[in-house]
Amino acid sequence: MSDPNNSADSKPSDSKPTGDWRDQRRAERHARRGAMLDHWGGIPIGGLIILVVGVIFLADNFGFHLPERWWALFVLIPAAGALVSAVRFYRQDGNLSTRVAGAATGGVLMLAIALALFLGLNWGMFWPVILIIVGAGIITRGYWPR
DSSP, rough: OOTTTTTTTOOOSSOOOOOOOHHHHHHHEEEEEEHHTTTTTSSSSSHHHHHHHHHHHHHHHOOOOOOOTTGGGHHHHHHHHHHHHHHHHHHHHOOOHHHHHHHHHHHHHHHHHHHHHHHOOOOOHHHHHHHHHHHHHOOOOOOOOO
């Protein structure tokens, strides 16, 4: 019977720390940081949006009158996100793929709606533009292979 408290029965460990593992971890961390800098996603859209909204409210507090439909600019938030996604997809794919076309179509559609709301356009005259954008997006997605 072997005694679990007796160290003579246990095998010596072959994997003792030698100090080299710290250098290896530093090299891995340095490589990860370099890879993150190579794949920087661009401007942080969320922070930019919060900054712009803060400037708008500050301007209103100082007496600069905002347009009547300034709230329509909030539709630009998802539009900017969709357009940034389209650019990122284009960089990843290297060509105009279906996901690039889909994200771009959504971004342009929301941009058109935001402009229509902001400018107070008559929806009775503007709705065909929405149909044109959706139709162009469907044709574009169907043209390129997946």
